[in-house]
Amino acid sequence: MKTIKIDGARMLLKSAYFPRKFNNYTPHKYTAIIGLGGNIGNTSMIFDRFLNLILKDRRFAIVQSSPMLVNKAFGYASRDYINAVIILKTSLYAREVLRIMQRFERRFKRKREFKNSPRTLDLDILYFSAKSYNNEELILPHPGANSRPSVFIPLGLMKGI
Template identity: 50%
Template sequence: MYCSGFKKIIKSAFFPRKFARNSKKLRKIRYTYILGIGGNIANEKEVKSRFERLIVKLEKDRRFKLVKSSPIIKNKAFGYENQADFLNAVLEIKSSLYALKVLKIMLNYEKIFGRKRSFKNAPRTLDIDIIDFSAKIRQSERLRLPHPKACQRLSVILPLAMM
């Protein structure tokens, strides 16, 4: 089971945080997304810094409005376990873009941060998963929503509960 392996909670300037200030404007934005972020390549301080740089990039990206973030948690790797512990957090964002477009943008952010896909569950600099898309169900070859294993992963459940 994925629910064992929690090690500690990590806080920073951006984790946890409420970003949105104008709820009237936010209501006009069409969709709410829950994103799971994770990484384990480099030491804890560098991974945390990478998460913070992602927040800065998302704040500057006019296609998205950050709403809030969870604390960061440190937990054991799952799937392929012979690797460093992961840092994970959850973000709530708003966008008028549809899920497949957001997926494409998030995959590009992963590339910007040096993500290489060598094998399933491999170590990674930055992983961004769409966990939920305005409570909609989507099943396609490229994207399944809500994320099919989110409710089994401590790396999602715990940060989401703390958010």
């Protein structure tokens, strides 16, 4: 087997909720792929706490989560980031999901001090049921979703997508 090195990718982590397959049956009509990131505090514990909260939210059904990837920060030199991806189902529209994810970020003390600044929890809608948006509030697919190792490595490690 050949080892492939991707610049910035350091290692994979596991936790109680990452990686994991959840209930595949859901009546919700849209599929969203959400990217998680963070590098302030105990990020793997923050990810687990976030997933525990969203599992209790009837507006969403988690389908699967990826392993967590430790990778070099980009854009602003700081502590390494931890990133993961979750697939969820919802009947909400993308803008509603965006607002809810922003509320979760605030709940976990996310501050937007400057572009690519360190953060406790960053939640990005990467893809939303093959829909495209491009306005001031939301761009889908997320810019960089196809080119960032922090997205394509965790997403590529998920089985049965």
